[in-house]
Amino acid sequence: MNKKYRKTVIAGNWKMNKTPSETKEFMNQLKAILPKGRWCDVALCVPAVCIPAAVRAMRETRVGIGAENCNANASGAYTGEIATNMLTDAGCKYVIIGHSERRAMGETDADVNAKVLAALEAGLVPIMCCGESLEQREADITEEWISMQIKLGLAGVPEDKVRKVVIAYEPIWAIGTGRTATPEQAEEVCNSIRAVVRKLYSSKNARAISILYGGSMNEKNAFELLAQPDIDGGLIGGASLVPEKFVQIIEAANQPTV
Ligand code: PEP
Numbered sequence: 001m002n003k004k005y006r007k008t009v010i011a012g013n014w015k016m017n018k019t020p021s022e023t024k025e026f027m028n029q030l031k032a033i034l035p036k037g038r039w040c041d042v043a044l045c046v047p048a049v050c051i052p053a054a055v056r057a058m059r060e061t062r063v064g065i066g067a068e069n070c071n072a073n074a075s076g077a078y079t080g081e082i083a084t085n086m087l088t089d090a091g092c093k094y095v096i097i098g099h100s101e102r103r104a105m106g107e108t109d110a111d112v113n114a115k116v117l118a119a120l121e122a123g124l125v126p127i128m129c130c131g132e133s134l135e136q137r138e139a140d141i142t143e144e145w146i147s148m149q150i151k152l153g154l155a156g157v158p159e160d161k162v163r164k165v166v167i168a169y170e171p172i173w174a175i176g177t178g179r180t181a182t183p184e185q186a187e188e189v190c191n192s193i194r195a196v197v198r199k200l201y202s203s204k205n206a207r208a209i210s211i212l213y214g215g216s217m218n219e220k221n222a223f224e225l226l227a228q229p230d231i232d233g234g235l236i237g238g239a240s241l242v243p244e245k246f247v248q249i250i251e252a253a254n255q256p257t258v
Helices: 020-033 048-057 084-089 109-122 134-138 142-153 183-200 203-208 222-226 243-252
Strands: 009-013 041-045 063-067 094-097 125-130 166-169 210-214 233-236
Touching (some): 009 166, 009 243, 020 243, 063 125, 109 125, 166 183
16 A cells, blocks of 8 residues: 555445345444544445445444446336436445456446446446456466556546546456455566556546455455555455454555555
């Protein structure tokens, strides 16, 4: 992390876990043990039906609530979909876009790009995910692949808005597998993502954009991962479902940096 130039963000991704009642219970437990004083930005991205309960419970806190997906269209005949203005109206601050589990359901880079643009337009913070498969890593094309995902995902994002995007590097082979990238592996890719942003935009924007690591981050490995200079936080699945574990990760993000 480098707190001097950019925000540290610890974001939870609940995926398809917890009901609205369980959300209320979780948020009350979390509120009771949240660290006091100044700390990093904290987001919890929850299933759509849990958003109202989460927003209500965390109203007086600095925890921002987010969605796990959105539709890029403003309104219309898209049964089952949720537009970005519905999310902001419901109290969301963040939205995860392009998670590998959604890409596996058919979401393309063009879809990701349209959603990023729609989220920015609505005033949401898009948490744009990228990541390589194990086959791609073994074929030594990780950097190339990620660079392409970043370029396509950010297409058309103007210079003055790019730093509002949070990028999450999530190697697919590390998500939900218990197999974490080593701090060096994660740093190498996050550093290369920053270089892509530098090339596409400017050194100033590259220095200001927050890049998270995700993939089996937990209360045990968070400190070491977050100590890397280009890892500005985490996108956390499993460990964000347990208040004590999530708080320990927030505490790891409070470590002093350069
Ligand atoms: C995720 O869902 O984005 C994720 C990183 O999951 P986990 O932490 O469980 O690997």
